[in-house]
Amino acid sequence: MLIYTLQAMEKLEEILSKTFDIPSHSNVVFKVIKLLDNEYLSIRDIEDFLSYDKGFASKFLRIANSPFYGMTRKIKTVKEALVLLGINTAKSLILATSSRYLYKRFGDFEQSLWEHSLGVGICSSFLASLTKLAEPEESLCCGILHDIGKVFLNNAMPDDYPKLYKRIINSEKSSAEIENEIFAVNHVEVGVEVSMRWNFPEVIQKVIEYHHQAPYPYDEDTEHKNICNIVRIANHICHKLGIGFKKYLPNSIDLEDIGLDSSSLEEIEKIFLSQFNEQKDLLIN
Ligand SMILES: [Fe+2]
């Protein structure tokens, strides 16, 4: 549970007022989040959703036909892709593709932020399948959205935030500590607020709130503990490997928190990197 100072609340309102006026495509992400939260979603619903944007549908088909999904024949229609991939994979692919629309402008800095989010999503999904502690698709979505607060801080302060980020990368302090010093509010607080106002599924709200917190708070319901730990560790792995931004890490990567042996880190990084490189170009271009 986050408690805000008066100064933080004022800053938060200022940032959020700029957040909810994002033009055009942010709507797409909002609709995608609603899709994610609908457990009774049908293939027809997703087909309808994709039919609103031809570019989006063709990108979805290109991804479905990539070697990563190992289809033995060419998929020609969205419906075919949805049947073969399954609804959950389709939902997470749609979020991965649409998350780019959250950015008000898209230069090198935003590209790095986005690459980091995708990296954490893909790594979370990999760790979830390895440990069987969470659903891979849900983990992908949570990973993609974990730093959504940074996107909105950057949207609200497009000149100041990239400059501040240079300090974050080279500092031993955490990004949240430096954001607090400069803006009186940090990306976790902004992310939590956005996720509550947009009614994100509870699991995504919890991951946004606890993706930097170890150990997981003892007074919280443990329902989302595993997925929060998975995304936190995936975040560390991505920073260590320089996915998005290379950041100094004060602590070692505690794979034990998700039941893995610390000696397997190198192997995990190797497999994840090859998965990431395979999917990155498809999702980013
Ligand atoms: Fe973060």
Ligand SMILES: [Fe+2]
């Ligand atoms: Fe992150």
